[in-house]
Amino acid sequence: MRTPWLALACTALCSAAGAQDAAAPTQPSTKPNAARFASLGPLAFGPSGVLFAADSKAAEIAALRVPASTAKGLAGDFALVGVDARCASALGVELEALRIIDLAIDPATQLAYLAVARGRGADAQPVLLRIDGGGAIEALEADALTIGRAALSDAPSDEPDARGRSSRQETITDLGFADGKVIVAGLSNAEFSSCLRTIPYPFAKAEPGAGIEIYHGAHGKLETRSPVRTFLAHEVGGEAHIVAAYTCTPLVLIPVKQLAPGARVRGKTIAELGNRNRPLDMIDYTKDGKPFFLMANSSRGVMKIPAHELEKWQGIEERVDGGGTQGLPYEKVAKLEGVEQLDKLDATHGVVLAREADGKLALRAIVLP
Amino acid sequence: MSEPRHRCLFAQRALSAWALLFTLVACARREAPSELALERDAEGAARAVVLRRAVPSRSAPIDLLKVYLVARERSDLALPPLVGVHSFRGEDLVFEPRFGFDARQRYRAVTESGMELVFPGVERDVDEELVPTTALQAIHPSAATWPENVLRVYLHFSAPMSIGRSSEFVRWRDAAGELVPHAFLEIAEELWDPSGKRLTLLFDPGRVKRGLVPHEELGRALRAGERYTLEIDARWPDASGRPLAQGSRHAITATAEDLASPAMDAWTLALPTAGTREPLRVAFGEALDAVLLREWLWIETGDGARVRGAIALEDAERVWTFTPDEPWRAAPHALVANDGLEDICGNSLRAPFEVDLFERVTPPAGVLRRRSFEPR
Numbered sequence: 001m002r003t004p005w006l007a008l009a010c011t012a013l014c015s016a017a018g019a020q021d022a023a024a025p026t027q028p029s030t031k032p033n034a035a036r037f038a039s040l041g042p043l044a045f046g047p048s049g050v051l052f053a054a055d056s057k058a059a060e061i062a063a064l065r066v067p068a069s070t071a072k073g074l075a076g077d078f079a080l081v082g083v084d085a086r087c088a089s090a091l092g093v094e095l096e097a098l099r100i101i102d103l104a105i106d107p108a109t110q111l112a113y114l115a116v117a118r119g120r121g122a123d124a125q126p127v128l129l130r131i132d133g134g135g136a137i138e139a140l141e142a143d144a145l146t147i148g149r150a151a152l153s154d155a156p157s158d159e160p161d162a163r164g165r166s167s168r169q170e171t172i173t174d175l176g177f178a179d180g181k182v183i184v185a186g187l188s189n190a191e192f193s194s195c196l197r198t199i200p201y202p203f204a205k206a207e208p209g210a211g212i213e214i215y216h217g218a219h220g221k222l223e224t225r226s227p228v229r230t231f232l233a234h235e236v237g238g239e240a241h242i243v244a245a246y247t248c249t250p251l252v253l254i255p256v257k258q259l260a261p262g263a264r265v266r267g268k269t270i271a272e273l274g275n276r277n278r279p280l281d282m283i284d285y286t287k288d289g290k291p292f293f294l295m296a297n298s299s300r301g302v303m304k305i306p307a308h309e310l311e312k313w314q315g316i317e318e319r320v321d322g323g324g325t326q327g328l329p330y331e332k333v334a335k336l337e338g339v340e341q342l343d344k345l346d347a348t349h350g351v352v353l354a355r356e357a358d359g360k361l362a363l364r365a366i367v368l369p
Numbered sequence: 370m371s372e373p374r375h376r377c378l379f380a381q382r383a384l385s386a387w388a389l390l391f392t393l394v395a396c397a398r399r400e401a402p403s404e405l406a407l408e409r410d411a412e413g414a415a416r417a418v419v420l421r422r423a424v425p426s427r428s429a430p431i432d433l434l435k436v437y438l439v440a441r442e443r444s445d446l447a448l449p450p451l452v453g454v455h456s457f458r459g460e461d462l463v464f465e466p467r468f469g470f471d472a473r474q475r476y477r478a479v480t481e482s483g484m485e486l487v488f489p490g491v492e493r494d495v496d497e498e499l500v501p502t503t504a505l506q507a508i509h510p511s512a513a514t515w516p517e518n519v520l521r522v523y524l525h526f527s528a529p530m531s532i533g534r535s536s537e538f539v540r541w542r543d544a545a546g547e548l549v550p551h552a553f554l555e556i557a558e559e560l561w562d563p564s565g566k567r568l569t570l571l572f573d574p575g576r577v578k579r580g581l582v583p584h585e586e587l588g589r590a591l592r593a594g595e596r597y598t599l600e601i602d603a604r605w606p607d608a609s610g611r612p613l614a615q616g617s618r619h620a621i622t623a624t625a626e627d628l629a630s631p632a633m634d635a636w637t638l639a640l641p642t643a644g645t646r647e648p649l650r651v652a653f654g655e656a657l658d659a660v661l662l663r664e665w666l667w668i669e670t671g672d673g674a675r676v677r678g679a680i681a682l683e684d685a686e687r688v689w690t691f692t693p694d695e696p697w698r699a700a701p702h703a704l705v706a707n708d709g710l711e712d713i714c715g716n717s718l719r720a721p722f723e724v725d726l727f728e729r730v731t732p733p734a735g736v737l738r739r740r741s742f743e744p745r
Contacts, residue, residue: 056558057563082448085448086446086448086449088438089437089440089448089449089451090448090450090451091452091468092451092466092469092470092471092474092476093438093471093474094438094442094474095440095442096606096610097610099532099533101558118468119608120531120532120606120608121529121530121531121565121608121609122529122532122563122564122608123608124532125468137449137452138452139452139467166664167562167563167567167660167664168660168664169560169561169562171556171558171559171560173556187556187560188560189561189562189567189569189660190569190660190664191658191661191709191710191711191717192571192711192715192717227554
């Protein structure tokens, strides 16, 4: 007679840092009405235990119920060097055939979730990975964990019988949750659009996310249709706002309540953080009772930006000359180098995906500066 | 020394009566030693690794048998084994990788007792697959002159490409051959079509926009009158990891900026003859977006039904032709455009790319515009 553990199909769990292997509960492989992910990521945590994941190829946002885990979350001294090589190895591909699309930390468990693509091309397999405090990497069944999907309204109503499938596609560049709404930033591979979409959660059927055009009225009188690169939800003056960072690098404040479908919203530019720069990721946190933003950039390092009483800042309405900065001051955090992605871990720590001096990609906990 | 006997000795030294009994039973039952084997499908692709006669054992299945990728580049990290499912088939332990074995990879199966089996994902000579065949087929805009505020470039490939690596292999050089830095907007996931064969590159709107800070310091990536080269590096891997068949260079001369919306009324229509399948020819007087021209411009009959037919682009996207499947009827028709249709500088029928917020209000997107015509 086989002992019970012999009958267990054992685990998509493997040890990455010499941590003790443990059998994880096997997820059901299928679930009625659970669509398959065509692509996965970016990610954002919403209400307790719900993980939102963009599926750009399907033009949908999925809500997933993350499975319970007995594993410990990431601690303040967590470091997993070569996280991309470890994930690639676990998924059986060379490092160059693995793309990490996004990182999200579950605020309830401090477990790290990575959206990755296994493969090089458009047919790469989307995989949701979970990493625990011991560095063990677990491959989750994202399809089976899906509890709802919402379509992004992008299909033009004017193509009643267009032949074949459209080759237009939007890549979702960032995802957030605020004030009961999933907020989605994207960029099209054809027509130029720089709109945000909002989708109320729980998802209602037949209520696709509607586009909102955002203007940030800086740069003389000209509206800028530069795309939102990254954003976060942040409370300003008791109201939910999003703080959106654009390429080259204005920081714009937009009240969430104005993000109604079809609205044209003019955001307030509260900072110009310098040119030749691409904002990569952003979090907000509180230190010594004061709010701050921490923003990772392509060429200007990690910026710590005081976010105290933002409602009192005047919007920047004039052209900022000389390639300089204006508005909110910021401080460059010199010790944080090569940071590509950021998320909050707890009240005093964050987690970064950062390229180390030796070229290795590390998943590390940091003390919030 | 074989592993079962080694285990027996170890147990005796431990002087544990229970362990001794258990191990003796285990050894007694094991008439033949374990054996590591591979299961392949009919095409020769590895499907599962089997540890024959794996039971009984006190170890968990995940410890009894692990399968690792043999990476082409060695790593100094202790890399984890493949994720997958361990299951028992009688006394045999079977490991099936969650994501399958890849044809062109090699793997190493290792048992707890030290047995090892190295195998390729597919049992055949794969070297011939590494011959590059993927080619860059077209670039849009296809003209040799681009306005200095051109917004978008499409690269069309003959086969699916790797994603996320364009910034390593696409370069924009000025007349002196110097690299123009940050010319294209860097987007981690890039803007591919669903097939992975067409990449959209955006000249960074932050540079193209008048009034934005970097424009003042960096200027546009193109300046009227100057010559540039779009360089595609042959080392760019396609989706199967093979490089391109060849690299390519495309010389472009920049012309004056185009800040105006295309005007549908200004287009020239060369009307077809009723009763024939002659193409309708629409000349825009400027180049429009090659992708949008195939999706957001079409023909309807007087009652609003879409006419079926074939679209072709001529004269470097300055001319759109439509050849109907059935002969034209001598009746009113309409050329219909989604007003999101753009020229190559991002100026749409609805609004120029650069909008003065204080003077203009743009209507919502997706409004259809019509221009009536009747075949001769």
